[in-house]
Amino acid sequence: MLRRLERSDRLNWSVIEKYLPLYEKATVLTLKIGWLGVLFSVAIGLAVSLIVHYRIPVLRQTAKIYIEIFRNTPLLIQLFFIYFGLPKIGVSFSPEFCGVLGLGLLGGSYMAETFRSGIEAVDKIQYETALSLGMSKAQVMFHIVLPQAITYSTPAFVANIIFLLKETSVFSAISLMDLMFTAKDLIGLYYKTAECLVMLVVFYLLILLPVSVIGSVVERRLSYASFGD
Amino acid sequence: MADKLLTIEHLKKSYGDNLILKDFNLTVNRGEVVVIIGPSGCGKSTLLRCINGLEEIQGGEIKLYGEKIDRNKKNIAEIRQKIGMVFQSYELFPHKTVLQNIILAPIKVQKRSKSDVIKEAEYLLEKVGLSDKRDVYPRQLSGGQKQRVAIVRALCMHPEIMLFDEVTAALDPEMVREVLDTILELAKQGRTMIVVTHEMSFARAVSDRVLFLDKGEIIEEDIPERIFDNPKTERARRFFNTFEYDAVKNHTDTLNRKV
């Protein structure tokens, strides 16, 4: 009796083996959309933070509104809006593109704040010193401010990436066959709940752990380069 | 005929309603070393920052070889190359090594050949006794070493004039000497400099002319021998006296601590 229970509690490896290819496919999709979204968010974040930093009129107010809207609404709702809402006004995208766009816009608002606070952390007199050496404003930004700002913002930057990759779990809502979708689908079809969930966790860890590890290595490296210890 | 390098005429500078420099006039000739002395908050740093185009000015003009210094003009970066500035807080770039700190602007701004600039940087580092620190990050240097690197960094741009703003004020006493010696050496080479300092005996040794500033105005201006030994104004006399007292007091303090 006891032995039987034990056995049924154990994970069924043949099930896991059978589902493995599906999970692998979903992981590739999740990684692809996740990282494209991250890349997009970095581009948006950098542009928006520079707009805010240089106080470019009009754009700056727009940027502030953008940041507040996207930081304060859930990704799920943003995705619904893009995927189901936009077609109503005649603009429709593939689910993949919607995923990248949604993640990029959400991430952009976080990255913008991260970069902005990194730029602000660089002392004003460092700008002035660089200017006094005859550098142009762009040279000061590129050679002096941004490298230091990146160091200041790395911890938050890595946290943002991990947060964004985790957010991919809502993509299933716009019928993207990502990890979450695959897991839910399989559970619904075959009731192998334990196996499916364990695999889901393992694959998410496979995606996120390397980011976390590499992130902390980079953090240490950068702080050495920037501050010499 | 004296060769006028820097001319400041009727300079007016205020922060909001706070008028710092009212009607400031100064001419610095080529090869001249002008020392500026004055109580804290009297506008010494502000003046140097105006000369470097780091501040918006409210009136008058500052010219370097007849060329107007205006921070909103296109040529300001070009003019700044001719003005070397050294700050109290060194301001080395923390993410760059000593050598990178020095060669960055000559290469990127002046587009000089990298190998030439490195050669010059190494030569200058050797002269200030820091050859072995070439590839070290600023964090690993003492205050005095940082300040000497900052001076070399400014020198490597081949400036026409050097501005020093209380460059030893943040240093531990035992490091003050090495930095002052470096500046003294530059004076001997005939460089044009404006030096803001509280080191009276250094001021006496380095300067051709001393300005005593108070509340943004030149109260007294003379050769060092006369202004230090025989100040004409009461305000200057009182100011120098407080310094003598401080020197005596610091000295006895150190003695007391040692006992």
Ligand SMILES: Nc1ncnc2c1ncn2[C@@H]1O[C@H](COP(=O)(O)OP(=O)(O)O)[C@@H](O)[C@H]1O
């Ligand atoms: N950025 C600023 N904004 C407002 N006031 C300033 C600023 N910088 C300096 N001041 C004021 O200008 C006066 C002169 O300052 P400063 O030139 O630094 O004096 P010093 O270098 O002679 O000690 C001081 O009263 C100071 O408070």
Ligand SMILES: [Mg+2]
């Ligand atoms: Mg000052």
